[in-house]
Amino acid sequence: MNPDLLKLYSEFDYLYRDIGLICRDCRDHDCEGYVWLLKDETESLLDIDVQIVEINDNTSFIHSFEEEGDVVRVDKLKPPCRLREAGLCTIYKNRPLVCRMYPVGLVTDKDDVVVALHQDCGYARRLNKSDKQLFFQRVLGILRRTPKALLREWLESYLLVDRLSAFPEGLNTFEVISSLKVILNERR
Numbered sequence: 077m078n079p080d081l082l083k084l085y086s087e088f089d090y091l092y093r094d095i096g097l098i099c100r101d102c103r104d105h106d107c108e109g110y111v112w113l114l115k116d117e118t119e120s121l122l123d124i125d126v127q128i129v130e131i132n133d134n135t136s137f138i139h140s141f142e143e144e145g146d147v148v149r150v151d152k153l154k155p156p157c158r159l160r161e162a163g164l165c166t167i168y169k170n171r172p173l174v175c176r177m178y179p180v181g182l183v184t185d186k187d188d189v190v191v192a193l194h195q196d197c198g199y200a201r202r203l204n205k206s207d208k209q210l211f212f213q214r215v216l217g218i219l220r221r222t223p224k225a226l227l228r229e230w231l232e233s234y235l236l237v238d239r240l241s242a243f244p245e246g247l248n249t250f251e252v253i254s255s256l257k258v259i260l261n262e263r264r
């Protein structure tokens with residue numbers, strides 16, 4: 077596994093070190109949707125026998141899709157992740173970046189790809205103005221410390237996923253933290 081990706085994992089784990097207190101009481105739907113993977117993550121999850129679905133030979137997801145005979149129904153929206161059992165992630169130590177970062181994630185906003193805070197998460201909704209500013213600064217700090225090559229890989233993987241999928245019905249409510257291109261361009 078790429079050591080820069082492991083460092084990014086640990087930085088987000090630290091950022092969310094207290095989120096469990098809020099998740100514990102949350103009754104919202106969780107762990108639904110397309111859990112997409114970076115290349116290193118695909119390999120390490122295959123090593124622990126997690127089922128993966130690959131589309132177009134370039135985009136991988138944790139396999140939580142419905143199956144009808146030999147057909148994998150990738151068109152059904154918001155499949156609940158098969159790796160969640162009794163409210164817990166069964167691969168918690170190995171969960172991918174997209175899970176570790178949530179409620180932060182990439183979003184296509186007009187013609188740009190932005191790092192955003194999803195408002196469908198109780199933790200995000202509870203942040204008051206000053207806590208949110210601090211949270212945004214911490215997220216930006218993490219991304220500024222992350223090597224550009226990894227940020228580029230993250231962006232390229234996201235763009236492949238974005239071409240395949242649309243946000244499910246309903247509002248995608250988020251707050252923009254920063255354009256990812258701005259973060260990439262301000263770095264050498």
Ligand code: SF4
Nearest residue numbers: 107157159160165175
């Ligand atoms: S891998 Fe774990 S954290 Fe990620 S969606 Fe599945 S159950 Fe949830």
